[in-house]
Amino acid sequence: DGMRLTGALITHYHADHCGGEIMGMQIEGAAQLLELTQIPVHIQAAEREWVLKASGLSAEDLVVHQPGDTVMVGELPIQLVHTPGHTPGSQCFYVNGCLISGDTLFLDGCGRTDLPGGDPEELYFSLTQRLSQVPADAYLFPGHNYSDRPMELMGENRERNMVFKPKSAEQWMMMFGGA
Template identity: 30%
Template sequence: MSIKVKGFDDGVFMENTYVVSDPGSGLVAVVDPGAYTDRIREAVAEGGKLSLIILTHGHADHIFALPEFRRDYPEAKIVACSGERPMLTTASMNNSEEFTGRKLEQEADIYVEDGDQIEFGNETLMFIHTPGHTPGGMCIYTGKILFSGDTLFYRSVGRTDLPESSTVQLVRAIREKLYVLPDDTVVYPGHGPATTIGEEKRDNFFV
């Protein structure tokens, strides 16, 4: 695998913002812009040109710094699942004003469906729709790396006690769409430490 991943939990919600770089092309993607700190900006600059801002879902803790990224990297394209559009564009649904004091409502530039792919430098990003935590939640898979958002965590799963969430849908998505990936796939979740698909199949009692 040629891409490099740096994770930062610099925000108040301890959400993981990932800076993903492809050294061969000099392109950078940010997954879940929940924070915008000097360390994150430096990682983006070291990687090259920010081309994609990818949202696994629309909750406030995962999009909190989207205005700053949009301001400083206007050419970068925002990517989200089409099923998440209502949450991204409605502050009362993404809880941004309630929990952060900021009214965040943002259209994506590119809406993807389950199985869609986007070329990212020398890599291909595949988007996997994993509803349950939110209706349009998605994961990103490339080269035995999975960015799982708030779908799958280390020994846990995303909350399903929220409006629009579903335990049945979440468990089904994990079992049918994520657990079929190679066991050595590295999982970078929206909160907490990294894990692998094999570890979670063996030790995650929530699924």
């Protein structure tokens, strides 16, 4: 098909997204990919130590990015949107009118904050401030399909998803803070 792999984008350090051990099971991921081909693995700076510990990757395998960086794939820009909360270095990818949200935002909820590195208040600000910049007509593709549909428009998600109902950080923490 004329395509070649030029890099890997990791949304966050959990084993189901970058490989590693989870509940006694080993999940193949980026480390096994690099056994087949040498490519850069792109992560957020705040996720570096977590990825190194969880994935089997080395520091030399990683390209560490700052919030707002862009990765070019040929002529296609992929904007890296730092969305801490699910993990310290969670990131989404905005490309060509689509948001690939990892575990930051689902069609019917958002990522957990009760796992190591999670922070419910950070997730609130990621959803309401950082992702508020994503246009309403952008398509949302979450990292897991827990819904009866694989995608929806961001504007529809903001109207329907319960995670956007709280009007303040205080309300958010009462509903989702787990305290």
